[in-house]
Amino acid sequence: MTTVTPPIPTPDGIAEAWASEQTITCRDERTGLRAIIAIDDTTLGPGFGGVRYRAYPTTAAAAREAQRLAAAMTLKHALAELPYGGAKSVVMLDGEAPAPGSPERRALFARFGEMIARTGGTYIPGVDMGTLLEDMQAIRDDGGARAFCDEVSPSPFTARGVHAAMRSAAVHHHGEGGLAGAHVVVQGVGSVGAEVARLAHADGARVTVADVDTARAGALADELGGTAIDAEQAPFHPADVFSPCAVARVVTRDTIARIPARIIVGAANDTLDEPGCAEDLREAGITFVPDFVANAGGVVQVHGGVSGWSDEETLAAVDRIGERVSELLTTAQTQQITPLAAALQRASAALGREVVA
Numbered sequence: 185m186t187t188v189t190p191p192i193p194t195p196d197g198i199a200e201a202w203a204s205e206q207t208i209t210c211r212d213e214r215t216g217l218r219a220i221i222a223i224d225d226t227t228l229g230p231g232f233g234g235v236r237y238r239a240y241p242t243t244a245a246a247a248r249e250a251q252r253l254a255a256a257m258t259l260k261h262a263l264a265e266l267p268y269g270g271a272k273s274v275v276m277l278d279g280e281a282p283a284p285g286s287p288e289r290r291a292l293f294a295r296f297g298e299m300i301a302r303t304g305g306t307y308i309p310g311v312d313m314g315t316l317l318e319d320m321q322a323i324r325d326d327g328g329a330r331a332f333c334d335e336v337s338p339s340p341f342t343a344r345g346v347h348a349a350m351r352s353a354a355v356h357h358h359g360e361g362g363l364a365g366a367h368v369v370v371q372g373v374g375s376v377g378a379e380v381a382r383l384a385h386a387d388g389a390r391v392t393v394a395d396v397d398t399a400r401a402g403a404l405a406d407e408l409g410g411t412a413i414d415a416e417q418a419p420f421h422p423a424d425v426f427s428p429c430a431v432a433r434v435v436t437r438d439t440i441a442r443i444p445a446r447i448i449v450g451a452a453n454d455t456l457d458e459p460g461c462a463e464d465l466r467e468a469g470i471t472f473v474p475d476f477v478a479n480a481g482g483v484v485q486v487h488g489g490v491s492g493w494s495d496e497e498t499l500a501a502v503d504r505i506g507e508r509v510s511e512l513l514t515t516a517q518t519q520q521i522t523p524l525a526a527a528l529q530r531a532s533a534a535l536g537r538e539v540v541a
């Protein structure tokens with residue numbers, strides 16, 4: 185007799201069942217591991233994406249974040265012309281995170297590494313919010329999985345790419361003078377935003393900075409002869425360029441009418457609260473450079489590192505982000521579509537399927 189076991193209903197579900205190519209849940213009682221790996225698309229290569237380690241209100245919320253971020257990595261790699269698919273994983277934090285260097289932490293990531301190894305290299309993890317280089321080393325050395333453990337910080341490369349994107353958008357708007365004389369507001373002056381501000385300043389832009397860490401913003405404003413403003417007001421401050429380099433979803437359908445800048449380009453992932461904002465921005469005459477295009481400098485550097493590129497080759501590949509932005513803005517203008525739609529067209533062509541935001 186054949187018995188069919190119905191799926192066990194859970195109060196918060198697991199994930200959008202078919203959102204990713206593969207969604208894998210990982211459980212280990214000894215270390216307390218609860219993790220979800222989302223491999224979004226492997227058309228262009230193995231899925232590469234960071235391991236996020238934080239608390240989530242529900243399993244479903246963790247799974248959705250893994251799937252959503254994995255899909256964004258697919259787009260980022262496709263647009264950056266890198267030989268990777270998109271993936272991401274989340275390790276669910278329950279209470280305090282074990283201290284860096286502790287045996288508990290090492291054991292947790294070693295066990296997760298064993299589970300990643302079962303994907304046979306289809307998922308390649310890297311550092312993301314809440315994880316450290318030592319965690320990737322535990323995944324690789326103790327868990328036996330392939331992991332990207334680059335000791336070089338990707339942030340300066342991300343900043344260089346954002347700046348290249350910003351300069352191309354400024355040239356598109358103002359002609360060859362680009363950023364010279366433009367007013368740039370940078371929201372979030374951490375490892376990426378501060379460098380974006382310095383590069384824009386070196387290009388002759390007037391720079392205004394904003395950070396919840398007001399001392400950090402003040403010090404950078406002094407360094408660049410600029411002004412520091414309230415962090416929440418940054419999108420609404422009169423400027424030519426607004427560069428979100430802090431948190432996600434700073435542009436919402438309700439706030440677009442209050443944004444004076446004509447160009448939005450930054451490092452923060454998920455700048456738009458919803459994809460529909462892209463069309464609203466176009467109608468408002470604001471050029472939005474998709475974040476997954478502008479902030480790819482870090483993954484380009486990681487790829488350059490594992491591929492043995494020279495510094496010159498890596499920097500040239502990061503600078504190519506600027507050329508790509510010029511091409512996308514020209515396509516968008518010619519076809520009367522948003523730069524986001526132009527980027528999705530490119531991703532669709534690379535992936536051989538229609539990609540929607």
Ligand SMILES: NC(=O)c1ccc[n+]([C@@H]2O[C@H](COP(=O)([O-])OP(=O)(O)OC[C@H]3O[C@@H](n4cnc5c(N)ncnc54)[C@H](O)[C@@H]3O)[C@@H](O)[C@H]2O)c1
Pocket residue numbers: 338339340342371372373374375376377394395396397400415416429430431432451452453479482
């Ligand atoms: N570091 C990279 O290579 C990289 C790559 C791709 C995307 N990103 C994204 O770029 C953003 C910045 O990354 P980072 O590495 O510079 O981070 P970071 O933590 O070094 O800096 C973030 C800065 O933003 C500030 N901040 C936080 N909330 C804020 C708010 N509401 N308003 C204004 N400032 C606020 C923080 O005080 C901090 O100074 C993040 O969204 C990150 O996910 C970073």
